[in-house]
Amino acid sequence: MAADHWSGRTVLVTGVAGFIGSHFAEGLLARGARVIGLYRRDNRKVLAQLPATDRLRTVRLDLLDEAALNEVVAAEPDGVDAVVHCAALTGNAAFRRERPATVLDANMRTVSNVLGCARRHGTADVVLLGSGEVYLSATDRPTREEDDFRTFMKYAPDGYYLSKSYAEILAETYGEEYGMRVFRPRLTSIYGPRDNFEADTDRVVPRMFARAAAGEEIEIWGDGAQTRTYLYVTDLVDATLRMVEKDVHRIVNMGTPEAVSPIALARLVCGALGRPERYVLDREKSGGRPNRTFDLAKMREIADFRPRDLREGLRLTAAWYREHRMPPG
Template sequence: MASDYWSGRTVLVTGGLGFVGSHFVEELLDRGAEVLCLYRGERPEVLAELPAAQGLRLLRVDLLDHEALLAATEAVPRIDAVINCATLDGNMEFLLQQAGRMLDENMRMLSHVLNLARDRRIADVVLLSSAEIYSYQSTSPVREDDDHRRHMQYTPNGYRLSKMFTEVLADLYREQYGMKIYTPRPTNVYGPRDDFGTTTNHVIPNMLGKLASEQDIEIWGDGSQTRTFIYVKDLVLAVLKMVEDGRFQTLNVGTEESVSILDLAHLVAEAAGCDAGRVRIDPDKPVGASRRALDLDAFHSLVDFAPRSLKDGLRETAQWYHKNLQRAK
């Protein structure tokens, strides 16, 4: 049963029309919260799916402009919580070629949101982090304390760097200002409303996009490298529970269901109603880390629901994707 913790509270969600942010907006509205949905880019297909609730206020704001953020929120007498989902992301080419821009813009947006929360004395602050902060060299399930305090590792990946420094800045603000800041660390997130464009770096949208455009899914290496995934709505439920409970400043969010990239491709093809022959491997291409798993002891002690199986989540994701493809035609 959903808690009434959020009922009547005013919550600011940045990136509110984005993939993850829009699901926070939807769930919070369902729980009776007043939601300030901040967004930079129009996504009419997402807006059409949000409830037509009186508690929803849409504010178009560029978080890189601190004065614009202050002006957009100054008329709101009280903000009880902020959930920061705004981020600059992209495919691997973008991550590496524009790493400086990515680190700069993500950290400036984060700083503006944090300073707003500090100055307005906002009680609960969620900064969506990532399992990307952990060292790729870890061979056993990584615990929450296997983070920057133990392994601060340079990377040319601007997105990953920005998530590392999100965690560092959160630590410093907790210490200096006594703020209550939560940094959930999800594994690979997937689900409806993800970015299915050609610039995405998310593996599941990439696979579905290939199939929809009559191309095969190409797996680099032998496909034996394994990953875990979390359905976006389950991530939202876990984060809201994290804030309600208040025990954990950081939290790994994921499932125990590990899947090889090759098996994932076959599951995606099945969910899309395509033949398994549409999956092929290229053993000469490079592969990423062979395995990354999260220690989920804290997660299991917190949540009171069973996350969706990957098969069920992929089916729902494929259904949403194909429905929106039809709308676009």
């Protein structure tokens, strides 16, 4: 059973006060693991939403401080069995374009520190959360894992894209030189409870939630015909942990086959919140590439469950949103 693999193990989770990191901590705790959660700040009060257990220890730490990271790992008498690296500097699209060096430098140094620390301390398994954004070149078919830097490599002044691409190259070379097991799930758009619903977010699902909850029109860029896929956050956690348990593939696309247009997504969000369907098209702005879908053959091979459909995932997200973000009444 999956729980048997993780029970009694010590797992270091970076970005534990963030959206995805908090769900990895929760999933590992449910499987009997002991979790050391690292965070830089908890400005969205995420830590209070995690289970109260002595198997969770949180440490405030800047991952750019390599010495501090090594001290935390070295202090574990029985060592750290696995690392799940979720922390990253992202920012909205404008920030990524305007400050590409800042984003690239911060993310590359944290990945380097995490990999170097794991190597020095003999950590068996490392998970680096990747992104579908490494597939900058469009294909006329669902994108395969091989359609990455090994096949296509382009420069773009986007610090996040660059950092995800170079982090994968660093992970690849660590595996080749040191024989490390570095697992790289590549994510489609992830959504769910504890996402970043702050006013400055440019993440599609949270932005739609905020607009619909406020009774405002949801703005959709382009003609609304482009399609994307969305994966519920706990399905990502479950599939990634199975990826480590089975150790069949070190790189796996994580997503669903359910591709929807932004118009369909807006309607589903409004329905989940019980709000009227209100959206407007801004044809002056680009909606991006017409579609982006993943080849999910490897994910189906390692994940012995079916990811929930978008309607169900949005219903669960809306339930959390009503409790934590919407004023009563």
